[in-house]
Amino acid sequence: MVVTGEAKTGTHALVDYGRAKVNLTLRVVGRRVDGYHDLESVVAFADCADRLTLSTGSALSLETTGPTANACGEVTHNLVLKAARLLAERVADLEVGAFALEKMLPVAAGIGGGSADAAAALRLLARLNDLSFDDARLAEVALLTGADVPVCLASRACDMTGVGEGLLPLSLPKLPAVLVNPNVPVATKDVFTALGLRNGELLVGATDVLEAPVWPGEGASIAEWIAALSEVGNDLEAPAKRIQPVIADVLRALGEAQGAQLARMSGSGATCFALFAVAADAQAAARTIAAAHPGWWVHAGELS
Incomplete structure (x- = not known):
């Protein structure tokens, strides 16, 4: 969890950060009879984030600024307000x-x-109202707000299962990485629709993934983690590439970068990532990709 102190003494403003979530693996076990998809995913968090400030003494409201604010849609539908209202x-x-x-x-x-x-x-x-971070109401509201909100609430590496409610903490080393998004939005609903599972249907070949795999334990090296992650892909990658073929171009650019150990799509796309053994290689790869594709969003840093 990334939490800062008050923005300025006496302003009654609290600050926190929404770190980027990266699905290092993503297996779709199947689609439940209620239409939701059961997943198993190793999730890590990047060192890039949105910044959220809460000023007290006012009615509930939200103002958005920043380079990607215009793509957020109507403020009234923002998940920040949805979570606050549910709580x-x-x-x-x-x-x-x-x-x-x-x-x-x-x-x-x-x-x-x-x-x-x-x-x-x-x-x-929770901070403003002296609620414990393990308050059951926070967990309930997180899941009602969205499937990825529970893992983001903890904001630490986890093996996530079910529809997002199952969270097993993992001891992940800091992984040098490059994140790339071609600035093309991809709707999660469209990707799952393209996956084509009917209600109550298991993904073909999913019988061997009904139990979560055993991931490397405390003290495992970057090499051990990359080897383990290489054994499990992202089941949404193929349908996402059919919707937005540019994802294949992003994966190619990352995979061809010097020092890249693994290149894969995160979540339902279009952001992709590459893992590196050495941070300097990640930084160099980011510079090369950004120069070749100035319209893409590129970030080099660490996942943990």
Whole structure:
């Protein structure tokens, strides 16, 4: 969890960050009879984020700024407000305030930007109202807000299962990585529709993934993790590439980068990532890709 102190002494403003979520693996076990998809995914978090400020003493509101704010859609539908309203239904006399979201992450990008923002809002409201971060109402609201919000609420590496409610913490080393988004939005609903599973249907070949795999334990090296992650892909990658073929171009650019150990799509796309053994190789790859594709969003950093 990434939490800062107050923005300025005496302003009654609290600040938190919605870190980008990266699905290092993503297996679709099947589609339940209620239409939701059961997943198993190793999730890590990047060192790039949206910034959310909560100013107290005001009615609930949200203002968005930043380079990707215009892509967020109507403020009234923002997950920050949805999470706040759901929590207010469960916590009597919940103190709220004015949220200000500085949107830095790509939107509809497969890195959980909106979910991370909602999770940051819940953490801020918990701090403001002296709620424990393990309060059951926070967990309930997180899942009701969106499938990725529970893992973003913890904002730490996890093996995520079910529809997002199963979270097993993982001891992940800091992984040098490059994230690339071609600035093309991909709707999660469209990707799952393209996957084509009927209600109650298991994904073909899914019988061997009904139990979560055993991932490397405490103290495992970057090489051990990359080897383990290489054994499991992202089942949404193929349908996403059919919707947005540019994803294949992004994966090719990442895979051909010097020092890249693994290149894959995150979530439902279009953001893709490459893992590196050496941070300097990741930085060099990011510079090369950004120069070759100036219209793409490129970030080099660490996943943890």
